[in-house]
Amino acid sequence: MITGTGVTKTYKQRGDVLGGRTVQALRGVDFTVRKGGAVSFIGESGCGKTTLGRIIAGLETYDSGEIVINGVPMSALRPRRRQPYFRRIQLIHQDPYSALNPTRTIHQTLRAPLTLRARQTRRSDAWVDDRAEELLSLVGIDPGYVLGRYPHQLSGGMRQRVVIARALTVDPEMLVADESVSMIDVSMRLSVLALLKDLRERLGVSLVFITHDIATARYVGEDGELYVLYRGQVVERGGTEQVISAPEHPYTQSLLSAIPVLHGLEQPGPERVVPTEALDERHPDAGCLFARRCPFRTERCEAERPALRRGADASHERACFHAQRRSVIPVEAVA
Numbered sequence: 001m002i003t004g005t006g007v008t009k010t011y012k013q014r015g016d017v018l019g020g021r022t023v024q025a026l027r028g029v030d031f032t033v034r035k036g037g038a039v040s041f042i043g044e045s046g047c048g049k050t051t052l053g054r055i056i057a058g059l060e061t062y063d064s065g066e067i068v069i070n071g072v073p074m075s076a077l078r079p080r081r082r083q084p085y086f087r088r089i090q091l092i093h094q095d096p097y098s099a100l101n102p103t104r105t106i107h108q109t110l111r112a113p114l115t116l117r118a119r120q121t122r123r124s125d126a127w128v129d130d131r132a133e134e135l136l137s138l139v140g141i142d143p144g145y146v147l148g149r150y151p152h153q154l155s156g157g158m159r160q161r162v163v164i165a166r167a168l169t170v171d172p173e174m175l176v177a178d179e180s181v182s183m184i185d186v187s188m189r190l191s192v193l194a195l196l197k198d199l200r201e202r203l204g205v206s207l208v209f210i211t212h213d214i215a216t217a218r219y220v221g222e223d224g225e226l227y228v229l230y231r232g233q234v235v236e237r238g239g240t241e242q243v244i245s246a247p248e249h250p251y252t253q254s255l256l257s258a259i260p261v262l263h264g265l266e267q268p269g270p271e272r273v274v275p276t277e278a279l280d281e282r283h284p285d286a287g288c289l290f291a292r293r294c295p296f297r298t299e300r301c302e303a304e305r306p307a308l309r310r311g312a313d314a315s316h317e318r319a320c321f322h323a324q325r326r327s328v329i330p331v332e333a334v335a
């Protein structure tokens with residue numbers, strides 16, 4: 001289990017003539033991922049998803065806040081002592097071209113981490129090769145076909161599966177999958193999602209799923225929790241089905257109304273929430289971060305930042321002064 005409390009991250013960006021500016025990538029994010037659970041983080045580009053995923057996997061530092069892994073606060077440990085905790089949280093790179101070393105065969109790629117694992121767990125060399133084959137079968141590819149090949153000799157889907165097999169070499173407790181917008185091959189994307197779901201069921205690994213697409217978040221973690229991020233702040237959080245079927249934050253409502261079809265779960269209603277402006281990181285930081293784009297904003301929203309508060313359901317929270325269930329009409333699919 002991993003929890004984050006008040007996780008904050010600021011980047012200094014080298015700017016134009018005016019010099020650098022700072023971007024608040026995360027503004028005090030709280031989250032919990034339970035053992036075997038599924039948590040999705042969704043939000044539009046630049047809201048801080050990748051930053052959070054990298055922090056969860058121990059690949060990025062944070063400015064303040066606390067990460068607790070299996071009861072151990074990471075701030076209490078020196079960086080080197082944190083490694084064993086973060087090693088069991090594996091980030092899956094969504095670009096299998098850059099994630100795999102082109103000069104190594106798949107056998108060599110899997111051998112290196114498995115040899116280390118064998119030493120740690122006092123296993124024999126024979127175990128290394130057996131395990132490599134076992135992991136490839138687990139991710140649905142024929143070991144005999146891929147082991148001796150180089151990444152460029154494999155299809156994109158197979159490369160992606162090899163990346164997942166490599167993540168499994170350390171017996172992870174958690175997989176963090178950051179779905180980038182650049183993954184355009186739909187059938188490959190769907191088969192990878194199905195595999196992640198399957199691994200969660202079969203191995204009991206927990207899954208953190210990062211996406212801009214609410215429909216994939218629902219597919220991967222229908223029994224899990226959904227966090228909606230907006231400009232580095234969690235604006236809504238709850239059970240995935242709960243948030244999707246009864247969104248209470250206008251931002252979530254606007255995300256949902258951009259989806260062509262959601263299997264008819266939404267009640268078509270009179271209101272369709274459409275942001276009144278495009279996202280602009282230069283929008284004021286005072287008050288509610290969404291206020292400038294929100295059709296329901298009032299003076300209070302511009303002056304005061306709403307905190308995440310529970311609504312009618314204890315397990316469903318949202319950061320909005322005017323939160324209420326609004327029916328969303330999904331935007332028609334463009335033929």
Ligand SMILES: Nc1ncnc2c1ncn2[C@@H]1O[C@H](COP(=O)(O)OP(=O)(O)OP(=O)(O)O)[C@@H](O)[C@H]1O
Nearest residue numbers: 011012013023025044045046047048049050051052
């Ligand atoms: N290494 C960095 N240096 C400077 N700024 C950064 C860096 N990484 C991220 N940022 C900024 O932090 C903010 C959050 O970025 P992040 O990559 O986490 O967003 P994201 O939600 O993953 O977006 P996307 O959907 O496009 O992948 C953005 O404004 C981004 O420009």
Ligand SMILES: [Mg+2]
Nearest residue numbers: 049050051178
């Ligand atoms: Mg990203």
